Amino acid sequence: YKRQLNGELEYTCDAGPTPAVNAYPVAIGADPGPSADLSLFAGNIAEVRLWTVARSQDESRRTMHIALDEPRPGLVAVWHLADDYNDSIGEHHGAPRGQAAVSYTHLTLPTIYSV
Numbered sequence: 001y002k003r004q005l006n007g008e009l010e011y012t013c014d015a016g017p018t019p020a021v022n023a024y025p026v027a028i029g030a031d032p033g034p035s036a037d038l039s040l041f042a043g044n045i046a047e048v049r050l051w052t053v054a055r056s057q058d059e060s061r062r063t064m065h066i067a068l069d070e071p072r073p074g075l076v077a078v079w080h081l082a083d084d085y086n087d088s089i090g091e092h093h094g095a096p097r098g099q100a101a102v103s104y105t106h107l108t109l110p111t112i113y114s115v
Contacts, residue, residue, distance in 0.1 A: 002054050007061035026050075026092075028079065029100065040098075050077040050092075 003011040028048050031039040053074035068078050069088050077092040079085065085094035 004055070004057065004060050007057055007064050009057055027097075028081075028094070030098075045081055047081060048077075048079045049075065052076055 001011075001013050002009060029041040029045055049068065051074045055074075067080070068075065071089050075089065077087040078089050079092075079094065080088055085096060087093055
């Protein structure tokens with residue numbers, strides 16, 4: 001199991017031969033475990049991609065600024081969280097819970113010149 005954030009490896013562990021199965025739904029931005037205390041993400045999440053294959057950091061970096069709206073090998077779901085909570089390539093649609101909200105924050109990026 002690997003988790004990358006903006007193309008940087010953030011966490012890795014041995015998932016074993018078969019991933020663990022539980023009764024909890026997939027949650028983006030929160031841990032919906034059995035505890036009454038949810039671990040909530042404090043910040044903004046622009047997009048989430050769920051893959052069935054382990055991708056290298058280079059593979060993630062090559063496509064991290066490209067909208068993936070068509071199926072690709074190993075790509076299970078893509079949630080562009082700027083408009084709604086729908087999976088843009090499949091039927092894994094979501095719904096907001098608690099204080100989750102779609103935000104239309106526009107960032108000003110620096111201009112990069114090359115000569």
